[in-house]
Amino acid sequence: MVAITDKEFKQLTEYIKVNYGIHLKEEKLMLLTGRLQKVLQQEGFNNFTDYYHHILNDQTGQAVVTLVDKITTNHTFFMREADHFYFFRDRVLPFLANTVQDKDLRIWCAASSTGEEPYTLAMVIDEFFGKDKVFWDTKLLATDISSQVLDIAKKGIYSNEKIAPLPKHWKTNYFKKHDNENSVLIDKIRNEVIYRKFNLMDTTLPFKKKFYTIFCRNVMIYFDYKTKIELVNRLYHHMEYGGYLFIGHSESLTKEFTKFKYIMPAIYRKE
Known part of the structure; x- marks a missing residue:
């Protein structure tokens, strides 16, 4: 196993924090080195200094892609923090249906990870609008910094165990058998989600229009205070008035650094 020095750990974690907002504290040293061992072996590096310089000098960008895929935690599942989806169905969608004039949601x-969150929202939307859905632009934007998880999400293939928490009629109406152990989303739902690679640390968000709803859940727990403030302010700026922000239940926003109004745990609104 290739050991990492304090200097190397500081160099690597500072690079990760500056470029991706992820704040890895000293207690994450073993986690970081463990996740990168195979990369160093495959690339033939005997120390983390050479690996660090490889990341800085790699013109292809593949070294950074690999690093991001290794350090990010993509733990998610269908109906995670289910009360958010019920609130979205019962409060947000009726509000949007009555107020959005151009019918663009x-x-x-x-932070879409492997797609469970955006696909759940797509199914909620499909069920809510029913036949009237044809009159609306219901496509969702789903972004993540990891190319690996985006590739998984685009396929829309999930184990039968993973889709078990979903309502029975959803599994019947929105999935078809892929093989004995997996199911695949039907095109009607899979095509509702537009996947793009995007780094939340980018100071300029490349979106022409503001959003009515943003799900940014279980991401800011990896950010330090300053990074969190800057991100929330960008999200606020890129949201329409009356729009909703959903964050993770282990996260919170304080009045001292955000204009978002608290609605209920992990749900905020721009008013």
């Missing part, structure tokens, strides 16, 4: 899943 403009919903963004800012």
